[in-house]
Amino acid sequence: MDKMNHEQKNSYLFITLVQQYQMQAWISLGKLKNPNTDKIERNLDLAKLSIDMLDMLKEKTRGNLTAEEERMLTQTLTDLKLNYVDEYEKERRAQQEKSPPKEEPETAEASRSANTPEEKITS
Secondary structure, three states: OOOOOHHHHHHHHHHHHHHHHHHHHHHHEEEEEEOOOOEEEEOHHHHHHHHHHHHHHHHHOOOOOOHHHHHHHHHHHHHHHHHHHHHHHHHHHHHHHHOOOOOOOOOHHHHHHHOOHHHHHHO
């Protein structure tokens, strides 16, 4: 890195920053093992934060990136967003499968006939 000019160094640092957020997102999506725990862990809120940070970075650097940096950032965001949606849908389906099916609500007439004042007195 010592032999890089200022522009090359900044490009290298920018790509490294994008890759850091990318790795954090992949880990949070459960696509890679967490290197600290050596386990697959999924935290969609943290994944979304990493993706949002990259989106913000893209917006704030618009017009200031090289073609290579722009392509890399755009492709990274596309891959992460597609995988986020996939994981979000998996989680939503899993939650639906855990929930018991909702019972049909009683009709007003059936409810009234079962709870008449006469029935309460004789019960």
